[in-house]
Amino acid sequence: xxxxxxxxxxxxxxxxxxxxxxxxxxxxxxxxxxxxxxxxxxxxxxxxxxxxxxxxxxxxxxxxxxxxxxxxxxxxxxxxxxxxxxxxxxxxxxxxxxxxxxxxxxxxxxxxx
Amino acid sequence: xxxxxxxxxxxxxxxxxxxxxxxxxxxxxxxxxxxxxxxxxxxxxxxxxxxxxxxxxxxxxxxxxxxxxxxxxxxxxxxxxxxxxxxxxxxxxxxxxxxxxxxxxxxxxxx
Numbered sequence: 611x612x613x614x615x616x617x618x619x620x621x622x623x624x625x626x627x628x629x630x631x632x633x634x635x636x637x638x639x640x641x642x643x644x645x646x647x648x649x650x651x652x653x654x655x656x657x658x659x660x661x662x663x664x665x666x667x668x669x670x671x672x673x674x675x676x677x678x679x680x681x682x683x684x685x686x687x688x689x690x691x692x693x694x695x696x697x698x699x700x701x702x703x704x705x706x707x708x709x710x711x712x713x714x715x716x717x718x719x720x721x722x723x
Numbered sequence: 724x725x726x727x728x729x730x731x732x733x734x735x736x737x738x739x740x741x742x743x744x745x746x747x748x749x750x751x752x753x754x755x756x757x758x759x760x761x762x763x764x765x766x767x768x769x770x771x772x773x774x775x776x777x778x779x780x781x782x783x784x785x786x787x788x789x790x791x792x793x794x795x796x797x798x799x800x801x802x803x804x805x806x807x808x809x810x811x812x813x814x815x816x817x818x819x820x821x822x823x824x825x826x827x828x829x830x831x832x833x834x
Contacts, residue, residue: 641820642820644822646825651828652827652828653727653813653815653825653826654766654813654815654825655825656822656823656824659822699766703820711768711815711817711823712768713758714765715763715764715765716764716765
């Protein structure tokens with residue numbers, strides 16, 4: 611079946627460095643991708659999204675890249691801060707199955723001061 | 724603006740007991756979802772709803788039932804709780820093809 615997965619379960623970076631979190635997806639019918647951040651004890655929070663007609667989208671300190679050829683998604687965080695420490699999930703949605711969101715397993719980001 | 728509100732936040736059940744988790748959203752979203760999250764894992768979809776009066780099964784529906792009698796509410800029921808249902812449950816809502824907004828979660832322990 612379709613799945614969304616992440617390459618690295620844990621990522622540790624120095625404060626001020628850039629972070630890159632990767633995600634692979636396998637459902638070619640997915641046309642909408644979302645990155646969520648989940649802090650301990652809280653629900654996932656939307657960070658940034660991208661639709662399949664784009665290959666890059668930028669937000670405040672975050673950039674999402676989409677490579678449909680290899681079904682790969684990445685989240686780049688510039689100048690990583692201690693407040694960025696959390697678990698990051700990629701998710702996909704498509705026009706099949708009622709637009710339900712399918713989540714990957716998550717990557718935990720540790721930011722060292 | 725409350726967003727998505729889940730009640731209760733914590734609950735301990737004995738095996739075989741039943742309970743209902745309530746989710747309420749005030750954003751007039753058509754879609755609502757129930758997920759479970761186990762330690763070190765992502766969110767797995769239990770059931771979802773694409774509109775008032777409709778529900779559908781997700782990835783892990785066994786042992787759960789849902790109802791969406793009103794657009795703003797989505798109820799998740801456990802008829803006979805089992806230890807395997809110990810988890811953190813998240814409700815979310817969205818428009819048709821936009822990001823989902825999540826509640827703060829319900830931590831359920833079945834002993």
